[in-house]
Amino acid sequence: MARWIEGMLRHPRAVIAGAVLLSLLGALGITRIEIDDRLEALLPPDMESLVVWHEIEEIFGTTEPIVVAAGREGASIWDPTTLRTVDQLRARLEELPEVDSVTGITNANHLIASDFGFEVGPLLEMERLEEPGYLQAARGALGGNEMLQALVSEDEAYTLLLVTLRVDADEVAAGPAIQRVIDTLEPELDVHVAGTPFFLGVIAEEIRGDVLSLVRFVFLVLFLVVLLSLRSLKGALLTMAVIALTAMTTLGLMGWTGNKFTVANTSMPIVLLAIASADSIHIITHFLRRLRARGDAREAAAETVRHLMLPVLLTSVTTALAFLSLIGSPITVLGPYGYLTAIGVGWAWVLSATFLPCLLSISRWPAHGAVRGGQAALRTFWSRLAGVVIRRRVAITGIATLLVVASALGVPRVLVEVSMTSMLSPESTLRQASSFLDERFSAGSNLSLLVTGDLYDPALLEDMLDVEAFIEGEEGVGHARSIADLVASMNKAFNGEDPAFERIPETREAVAQLLLLYSFSGDPADLERFVTTGYDRAQISVQMESLSTQRVSRMVDDLKRYLEAEKPGLRAAPTGFAVFLRDLVPLVVRSSVTSVIVALIIMVLVAGIAFRSARLGILTVVPLGATVVLLFGIMGWTGIPLSHVNALMAAIAIGVGVDYAIHFVAAYQRQGNAGRRREERVTGALMEVGPPVAFNALSVGGGFAVLLASRFVPISFLGGLVTFAMIVSALGALILIPSLLLMGREKAATRPVPSDAERPVSE
Template identity: 25%
Template structure:
């Protein structure tokens, strides 16, 4: 450290490299918030889903909903048919489902045939009313591609496997372009589905980045100018923030990690943490200037005051973020790794590079504290007076507050609802409601059955066993629509027997079933069964979006299947609903493990710093209590523990401990010189109170910017973290000194 301070040009060069080198790498960022980027690659549900897609199409689709009173006129059906054929011609699209592409099984003189539900090339063969009646009487179209009232039709685009969110964005743009090209914009009511949701999240991420990154930077620089009124402080602060956030995001790219909505919190978070370190360094420089130090001596004096606590502050914050590595949710794990790296880079820049630059180019006297700083001094002095003179009352009030707050934690609900991530007025929310009100739910669940060998699913008993499971599912309120192999076999049997309703069932003769399946020449059959007739699936559209309700349905289904085994078939569940529901369990496990890890790591670091078990345990109280207050507020207000709020505890503990370190470091220094407890606390507040209060103001302002996000988890993360930091400041300014005073009194009173 001392050697580098003598080489300011080298320090300036390193700072410039940290700013400039990440530039070309940042251009390669992979913006990807697709669901697949969140799931652990080795999770059983992910492995099974990957295996299933080798035989069956994707379950993530893009739904275009069209409404009107003349949807069955030849002109409109012709345009819908042209749209479907145009979309299917694109290499990214595997199939398009619509009334003009869906199979229709009907009786003929010598058996049955499979043709298009609506033949786009023979629209004049029927009147609009006849086409309408044919569609609504079809067994499979209503609820899938047609509304039950006949005033809504859908085009469902089913793509090949898409690698990232940008490809989904391209697919949605393609659909919108083709809708415009075929003059269907007036009838378009909504574009929804999981692909549309992913695109909405991608747009929210880009919007947040465009607002939050410059917003947090601007707020930081304005507050630093307000506090210190030195152009060099503002310039170096801007350079330092760039030198921290750039390499951090570059590391994320080099590790081939996608940039998700979780990752989008990193730039404003690292900006806030960097400014916190800068605040302490510049405040110490101001104190040194007030004592008459100049140039390099001023920097040396500032570092002597803040270097050790700032390093420990960086280590504890990095430990809090690194604890997220235990999460199985990959973006949360990445968030912890990159955040910890960024914090350590910030400490290195602030404590190694800036002192050399400041020692060389910071000339002149620092101004006497202005009104803002004097106001902060009055606030901290008042807090110190209250904590020292009324220590017992402060601790009693704190105990009452915690006694009231902690029971609220049990009301915190673990829940993730992708469609609740946006407010009610958001376009994706309204589009989803429109599709679900006219057709069926957009959450896909698949119940998969495996037979013992090839062609085993042509056996009537096995098909009847699958059908019983489907009938049970159809009674559930969460299920809007279902389709299975038994449905198709029963439809063929019905058509073969002149559409007699008594024959709309699975035939008892396995040879007849085999014959039906052999002569079926449509496209829909192999959505429900593989070509070996060894694996089949029930396709379900659910109106449930929350992980808890989906998990409840899946648990009930498991119980039913275990109590009523489907013949000799093996079974499992797959699809987006299964992946999404399993994610909730991983979220809970990750949250608990992260809390244990961060508490253990920070306790160990505090023990290394204070070399005292009692002081270490005492110092953890004002850091763990704000986390309890955050969870209590979540329980009181009914805020869910989801992907974003699951990170708050680790982030809040990591940041809250910073103030504790600075206060205790100054307090122990003065106590070591023989100062009385009250005097040591008062002088510590004079030295560090202003910095930690100003730092909290900056951090709170920056996190409140996150609260302005349209994406609800990001907004909740922002304002809950801001609340936690305010609580941490109050605990550090009031509760920590009160505990030190009471502990000293008790030690003097004991024999």
Template identity: 25%
Template sequence: MDRLAAWIMRFRFPLLCGIVLSTIFFTYQLTKLKIDSDILNYLPQDDPVVVLFREVGDKFGGNSLAMVALETDDVFNPHTLARIDSITTGFQDLPEVSQVLSLTDILDIKKIPDGIEVGKLIPRGRIPQDSQELEKLRDYAISKDMYRGSLVSADGRITLVIARIREGTSKTEVAGKLRGIVESTDGNEKAYYAGIPFQMIFLTDIITADLTRLIPLVILLVVLVLYLSFHGFRGVLLPLGTVLISTIWTLGLMNWMGIELTIVTAAIPILLIAIGSAYGIHLLSTYFEKGGLSKDKFDHIRQSTADIALPIILTGVTTLVGFLSFLFSYLTMTQNFGVFASLGVFFAMALSLVFIPVVLSYLPAWKPRMSAKGQQQSWVTRLMDRLAELILAHEKLIISGGILMIIAAIVTIPQLHREVNMVEYFKHESEIRQAEDMMEESFGGAIPLQILVSGDIKDPLVLKQMFNFEKYLRSLPDVNDPQSVADLIAELNEQMNGRRMIPDTREGVANLWVFIDGNKVMDQLVADNNERALIQAKIGTVNSTRIIAVVDSINRYLETNVPRELFRLELAALPESIRTEVQRQRIAEVAAMIVLDAKHFGVDQLDSNRVLSVLKTVDSHGVQKLSSQQVDTLSQTIAVYFRSDAADLPLDSDFIIQDVISSLKPLFFDSMPSETAIDSVLRQRVPASMYADDPEAVEYAAFALRSIIAEGRQKTIVKGLTDKIVENTSDIPEMELSSFRKDVQGDIWLLVEDYAGLPFPQNLQMAAYGLPTDDRVELTTLQTGMPMIFKNLDLSILKSQALSLIVAMTLVFFLLAFRFRSFTGGLISLVPITVTILGNFILMVVLNVPLDVVSVLIGSVAIGIGIDYTIHFLTRFQVEFQAGKSEQEALRVTLETTGKAILINAVTVMLGFLVLIFGNIVPMQRFGYLIAVTMVTSAFGSITLLPALILITKARFIGEFGRVVERLNRRMNGLPSQLGSLGLNKRREVVKD
């Protein structure tokens, strides 16, 4: 150390130049430092879950929705609608925005008797002004599933404008522009900004605000402490300069290495300023303490530096080790925190040993001023003396206290909960939280869960699986509004054919698909030439535990209920026995879907046996045979067909129409007639003159009639069964009943279809009957989305916590064992910090603070910083004890000097960390006060528990206790045998610095 000090003095000029030049360079770098507010970047980019999430985001444009909500008493008023319209057009004018959806620009598809009507919900430039018209619009919009809870809240108070941002543009920049557009419109409506792009600007703002507010505060605090400690300007400026330079180097280096600030690394400057000044303080203390001893300025500096170098390096290295343990974290941002906080500590430590001596060497020699010891100091000294007495008298009590802490920790730690949803990291009154809370309450949440489906998406079997799976999703308590191309097809089928389900043929699907092909909405639903599809739903909670529970149930359901391979069978081609078996399986499947539908509509206890018994009647004669009323309805449909423009054989005579129908009736009332049979009825009943000019007409008409009759029969049978099931669900509100009916009808329709899809393992059985099983389709499902990432984060937080603690503890143990040349010494040194960390966990449970990406850091940071107190205490105690003082004397002296210093330092660092509670990021606030508490507890542990332990174990690494056995015997009233048996009369160990 002497050589190091001498070397520093010899090269003082180049060193100073180097420091100045580096600082200029890193200051320049620092000015370019950016804030990375994309939460996705905080995650390890090579994690398969993250890779998939990004891939899905790219393919389906999933991460780029910006949502603006306007809230007022009733959004259906001319002014609010006009404002929405100008926001919508404003957004559309931005080249970075690819699509905008709002009440004033959304496609509205209505069912009309013979088809559909496609229009805009509010045609451009035609915002209704009249109150009656507005009310009609309001009722219509709120009654439609498509709008209610997606575009407008059920109470009509809030409406959304949703902008899709193009990939490859800066989301923060666009979000800023969008916000500017909203703010430039007039209105009393309250505006909310939700979605990742807005969250990103919010995060950037909050980090910037915290940095600009907290850094000056912590600097002020350090200045205050330094002034109180040293008075004079060099006492303030030198340690402050050291931490500021090391902070500039650290942040400058971050930018130089292309690393941006995150919510976690943003704490580095505050942390460095708070803890980094300690090294300078130690050096200056020694310098001032030895002020009168040396005549030569350089000698004085050299000597002070040499004396304090090792303790500074040792404490620096332990702190550094604590931070480095974050390299084992899952999160990239935490790893970065570990690396750069360590570097910062290293800079602060190194600069204290280089910068301060070098600058001192250029300053005039310091003349010791004999400042009178203040009242406070003597008060502290007295307190320390009293403390020493207490420790000596109650060492067992103190140790019992420690043991009690350990027991308490064992009991409470399992109750620690974890929080991984970053939205939870913001204060409830913050804009970001208000927006998220509003989204959760009125729009079913903003976090999408995503399931990627791979396979031939246009195959009905795949779509049916997707559609059924969505029914399952809807039935989960925290999941809302599942969406996919499957329910779009089902909805189109409902509008075109009156049944909300997936058609059973590929052609059926393709015919409907024609409508939506190329629509922009499809970009979010299918990709890779229709070989991938995305099912999305909103999660209606921000609670991590519940989100993870949803993720787990979905994964379980996908695993057990969604087959990976299906094969298709045409029922008509099957032998009776197999057809019955296939039908039995379909009935079970349909019953399960109906139960899920009922659950979605709030009927939890629908009796599935009752449902099954109703469904089982589907092929019975009683159900297959139409009632006279049902026959009449179908006859009407046929009559309408003959009179329509689409009639293949137009008949204008009622008489002929009725004649044809009454001849057809016997054919369709209890089974399906063949096309030939219909053909011959037509040829018998319709005069040939009516189709003389169009001989093909009869053939086409027979074909058309066959499908009308088939569909009519199916409809009738399904309706009958639906009625029977719905009559048991009286608790569904009137408004939702028709929607429930439609769902049940769609479910039951499966039972009257020509084709069935079965899971592939059935193959073996089918093959045994010689049935074709080559019409197969494969599909795979994979859950992705933010919730999956939350789950990963959650697991990793546990792992990170355990691993970083173990690593930090182990490394610190080796350092200390090496320092005191003693294994026991290493172990004993760890006790105060272990108790501190356990105490921290207990406190977290008591205060209900979750383990999150920031609080997971506390343990290792506490070890890194808190262990210094132990080192300082032990070093001094050892020196005093080995100098021949009794343990009582040694303790008293140690407490009076080092003990006091430890407390002052701990209080300083504590105050530094407490500055964080003035920040805006909740986990940082918690981190601030929890670390503050650990500083105090570890300091306190070092001056109470540690001496108590040493006294009771009489650990040899401290020195030879044997020489004081007699005195101890006397004091402790008759425990000579016990003490004697400890065999303490050993060679005194010599420990050198």
């Protein structure tokens, strides 16, 4: 190693140029990054509900409409001017290239009894709106049609436009395009827009903008914290150079490997910025200490690399392994998140072990006295802290145990929330629009069932109506509609609008006759939305509120139990974004639990092997385990939900927090090499690594604290929770581990005394 260090520092400019060149080559991949804002991108491709959803989309097109409510509060939608403006809005929306169709009361069809049985005609003829009694008759026709009733609010102040996007439409482009059309008519109409596709498009765009602004703020905060910690402008600038090169290279690698940027991994740039500072802070802190003692920058850089190579390598390996534990996550996008971040950690180590020492060795540094300022005060603080730990070790261990037990009781109370609306603050315009649509129409979301069988069979159609009635009885569900409703309406119209005949005909032939009659005068698209041309597959479309994940899960579970118990012969498979949310819940829980268990086991093994001590390996993960329990306990007791965004917090907490424990244990072991007593070793270790660990926790915690300013609730929660984790992990490494090491009988030191190159430099 000595030869390698000497060779590296003999050609520092070549090493620096090589590191920068490789980083820039990697960064070129940033231009190749693609964005995937689909919720289904989080799900395993073979998940049943996703497979069924793709089948429905292939047969019937997009099943999740964008929902537009238009009208005037306190007014009536049955006003000729208002209806013309609504129809104008419908026509403009239909002209957008992303839009397949727009359905509303101004272009909806209804059944009219005739001498031939029934005919299909428009509910409203726009040129007849001013005719006396015409709108009153249209209102009556609407009142007799349950499928059309869903398009008008109960107070008749608002009407719905259901905007169906093309299957291949870009939701990110569609959202702003629809909003621009609405803005042109906003003074004439009060318009509210929601629906899952609109949510996904707008949220994806806003999250990216939010993260980009936060990244700049994080960079600034990290610079200020590092500057205050190191009290060296040059040291802070060199640290930021390592951070920038690490983040650019890793994000570029995302592009080169074809991995896409999703809602779940929007925190990756900020994670990289925060983590990349860890090794640099330890190296520069140690370098400045060596520089004060030696006076020669090149010699100080060489001694720093020799002294910190093992602990810095070990912390990087354990951090990378913690993120690699995400590879097995059932949430598919977290696998690439894990290994890309692990590669970023590895590249940060390479830069910290080569690029940074070379820069340190060729830089000009101020006189010793200018660098030394404040060191005496720091030594006094850490010495006193060591004294408190030595005297109060039993109390510290007891308090920590009580906190962990109290937190563990809150873990079962943790709720999982992955709905789109939960990502927004209550003051968000988009969330308020969704709440408005939920209140007036129960139309913020959608659920579909794919029904397979003979759709001419009256028994099957009756079963479909029974399923609709059951679903509509669930809290938060609006209207359900299917080919069965249309057949019942046809039968009523065919029999002179007699309400007694609003039911399924008794024979297969009668059903076939009604469908044939409809095809003569109706729009084929009316049937194509609900049933295949071969009448072997149909969909039930359910309009519902933007429910919480818990309510959606209960509703879907109730539906599945009903189908199994009451309709065992009915082949009906539920799907849609509501079902995706329900199916995502166990994936989020399993991902969090698995990553924690795997990461902690890996940490014990790696630390135990590196320190050649099972006891030290276990002690290394004690603060990590305590931190994870405290995190989930606080979430349970305070009601902070677990989501697909903050499911990463455990891996981040373990991956970063293990650094603090390893640096302390490594310093404690080095102190033991000199044959010192436990109390002396604890004091020496705290004085050696206490400052850089504290600075590191401040920089990483400060970086994540910036996320508290995010407009998106899960990202804000992630920032606050990781900040808390950094503080707890640092306290655990610097207070709890020393207390545990001081418990029990002391064993005599058996390791050899270190060489002068290995011995810590006195202050």
